[in-house]
Amino acid sequence: MATNHKSGVYILNDMIYINNEYIQPPPMRYVKKITVINDKVFMNGFEYKNGKWERTLRALWHLLF
Numbered sequence: 001m002a003t004n005h006k007s008g009v010y011i012l013n014d015m016i017y018i019n020n021e022y023i024q025p026p027p028m029r030y031v032k033k034i035t036v037i038n039d040k041v042f043m044n045g046f047e048y049k050n051g052k053w054e055r056t057l058r059a060l061w062h063l064l065f
Contacts, residue, residue: 026053
């Protein structure tokens with residue numbers, strides 16, 4: 001699928017793309033709360049780091065507040 005997006009985070013048909021790469025969503029998919037700050041992606045209490053979703057305190061902070 002070709003897109004015109006060059007970088008960033010977007011959701012298209014329930015599929016998550018980060019910098020034009022399809023990323024598997026974190027385990028808890030029922031809430032789709034996404035925060036992007038300084039090229040760091042937080043979703044549902046997970047942070048996308050080093051090519052995988054990790055639970056971090058910073059991600060929990062963005063989920064709750």
